[in-house]
Amino acid sequence: MSAFPATEDRGGPAQPLLTVRDLVKHFPVRGKGWLGKRAVVRAVDGVSFDILKGETLGIVGESGCGKSTTARLLMHLIGPDSGEMVFDGESVGDTLALSAYRRQVQMVFQDSYASLNPRLTIEDSIAFAPKVHGVPAATARARAHDLLHRVGLEPGRFAGRYPHELSGGQRQRVNIARALALEPRLVILDEAVSALDKSVEAQVLNLLQDLKRDFGLTYVFISHDLNVVRYMVDRVMVMYLGKVAEIGEGEAVFSAPAHPYTSALLASMPTMDPTRRIGEAPLSGDPPNPIDPPPGCRFHTRCRFAEAVCSTVDPALAVAGAEHRAACLMLAPGSGHGRAPAAELAA
Amino acid sequence: MTNAVEIENLVVEFTGGSRPVRALDGISLSLKQGEVLALLGESGSGKSVTLRSLLRLHNPKRSRTSGKVTVSGRDVNALDADALADLRGGVVSMVFQEPMLALDPVYTVGEQIAEAVVRHEGVSKAEARARALALFERVRIPSPERRLDAYPHEMSGGMRQRAMIALALACKPSVLLADEPTTALDATVQIQILLLLRELQREFGLSIIFVTHDIGVAVEIADRVAVMYAGRIVETGPVAALLHDARHPYTRGLLASRVERVARGERLETIPGSPPDLAALPPGCAFGPRCSRATSACQTTPPELMVDGQGRAVACFNAMTPAE
Numbered sequence: 001m002s003a004f005p006a007t008e009d010r011g012g013p014a015q016p017l018l019t020v021r022d023l024v025k026h027f028p029v030r031g032k033g034w035l036g037k038r039a040v041v042r043a044v045d046g047v048s049f050d051i052l053k054g055e056t057l058g059i060v061g062e063s064g065c066g067k068s069t070t071a072r073l074l075m076h077l078i079g080p081d082s083g084e085m086v087f088d089g090e091s092v093g094d095t096l097a098l099s100a101y102r103r104q105v106q107m108v109f110q111d112s113y114a115s116l117n118p119r120l121t122i123e124d125s126i127a128f129a130p131k132v133h134g135v136p137a138a139t140a141r142a143r144a145h146d147l148l149h150r151v152g153l154e155p156g157r158f159a160g161r162y163p164h165e166l167s168g169g170q171r172q173r174v175n176i177a178r179a180l181a182l183e184p185r186l187v188i189l190d191e192a193v194s195a196l197d198k199s200v201e202a203q204v205l206n207l208l209q210d211l212k213r214d215f216g217l218t219y220v221f222i223s224h225d226l227n228v229v230r231y232m233v234d235r236v237m238v239m240y241l242g243k244v245a246e247i248g249e250g251e252a253v254f255s256a257p258a259h260p261y262t263s264a265l266l267a268s269m270p271t272m273d274p275t276r277r278i279g280e281a282p283l284s285g286d287p288p289n290p291i292d293p294p295p296g297c298r299f300h301t302r303c304r305f306a307e308a309v310c311s312t313v314d315p316a317l318a319v320a321g322a323e324h325r326a327a328c329l330m331l332a333p334g335s336g337h338g339r340a341p342a343a344e345l346a347a
Numbered sequence: 348m349t350n351a352v353e354i355e356n357l358v359v360e361f362t363g364g365s366r367p368v369r370a371l372d373g374i375s376l377s378l379k380q381g382e383v384l385a386l387l388g389e390s391g392s393g394k395s396v397t398l399r400s401l402l403r404l405h406n407p408k409r410s411r412t413s414g415k416v417t418v419s420g421r422d423v424n425a426l427d428a429d430a431l432a433d434l435r436g437g438v439v440s441m442v443f444q445e446p447m448l449a450l451d452p453v454y455t456v457g458e459q460i461a462e463a464v465v466r467h468e469g470v471s472k473a474e475a476r477a478r479a480l481a482l483f484e485r486v487r488i489p490s491p492e493r494r495l496d497a498y499p500h501e502m503s504g505g506m507r508q509r510a511m512i513a514l515a516l517a518c519k520p521s522v523l524l525a526d527e528p529t530t531a532l533d534a535t536v537q538i539q540i541l542l543l544l545r546e547l548q549r550e551f552g553l554s555i556i557f558v559t560h561d562i563g564v565a566v567e568i569a570d571r572v573a574v575m576y577a578g579r580i581v582e583t584g585p586v587a588a589l590l591h592d593a594r595h596p597y598t599r600g601l602l603a604s605r606v607e608r609v610a611r612g613e614r615l616e617t618i619p620g621s622p623p624d625l626a627a628l629p630p631g632c633a634f635g636p637r638c639s640r641a642t643s644a645c646q647t648t649p650p651e652l653m654v655d656g657q658g659r660a661v662a663c664f665n666a667m668t669p670a671e
Contacts, residue, residue: 062533168621199618202616230607277566
């Protein structure tokens, strides 16, 4: 029972659902920088990746790494300064109109309360966007009830309630139902379970996996909780100060991280074993300010393998394994780093 | 040796709203000298209210408190205003979750630390500043001399939390209360702060109560854990014992629902339902409506915390056995 013209698969399973190339977003900050140059936050600074059909792609990183800005760019909530996005073969904003794109890409935010209109019943919240897109009110309402049922909220009890009458877990279920109301193909989950109590988080994670299977969805799963990311994702992308540090199969990245930053991030996770507690912090200090990121490799100021070359050369993503890449000079043949493999001879 | 903290049958009710909310429903707790205790629980379980009660921070006009709270031999609820001010910071002090809100934005962090030292010890400003500098060095703030003159907004999150810890330790308290001090921090900074607290605890022989909702953080820092649910302590025990052999169905459920326990994509075990509304608690065990082992007894009276003599205690009529 679809209320929309079918959005069938166009390019086949091998074509990425969304291809992102050289995405850049800088935010101006108030006041003048050095020599009167306006200072900018380099929130996302040349990011490229693919989202494959049917996968869950995780994005991890610390505050200021650009993961939430990336999510907002993917949703086109904010426009990029430059860069290109191709959705199943069609260029977003060019051959694919923004309104058509936005219907196929939906988002669930961290704050379940702030993302719902307090004056709308949850039924109205869920039916709102389909009505905007031209679905008759009765159909939209029936579909809202359907979705409430699907996310585990009995429509008879919940449809007429307001957001403040629900618990945090129930509200997040409403947000998920609302995201699905337009029958999207890609759902971006930006810290969607982070504000939930632990005993409720597991319920919502199970629900997300059921919905993904039943509706054939593709997820972008953004979280600071590495355990949850490891459990949820097929592939994972690690970001640091607006750049991709590492990307690859989840298990490969978590069991054999190739970038020193990823290693440090994983080694900072609590051990859950009181006899083998962490004895030494893997990194010292906070992540640097993205207004004025270090030159060269942005991680070199905190990296224990850094050499002189790291402060001048900005590493590109290099091969770390099958479908596994990391932006580190130690992996790039002939990069000049002492640990890098020798340059390959010309064939 | 007397215990650092002794709480007996503490009840806290907030009366500011339309219905009174019973945030703490008769908790009893003791903290030995030099011990690190983690209070583990979800939002609304009463862990922060417990901490605040130790400093008597709740407004008496909007709350009712009964029960006895003893910190280093002092009966906190019986102190007069002067003695209470001496207690706060001098005997017991607190590190908050969000240092940006806890520090005063219009004074430099150095001034704030020096002010506390002058108030408690009556030393000169120069001496107080020297103490602040030594503390900044101790909590390993880089370029400490310069940082003393920084305002809170000029510091990064991790640095502010180090400054907050320096302020808390400025007047040599024996008990440190930490209210989710690493929750707002990034993973790589969180572990630095946990290690710093562990190191300071050993060096100064501090007794610490550490509030967290993250079981992993509790394991990294605590000797003993007390699990709270809906204003009561439901289980306590040494960290390792609790991890491997939890007795309360709620603790068991929390541990079983952890994502680390199952392979990717497998179904997670869950606790059904959500935490109860404190203004409308069921008459029996507050966890009863979510519990798979609940019996008729659970619906009438809340179970008391029963001590087993091996440092464990559990409040459940149908507690689990190690074999289960």
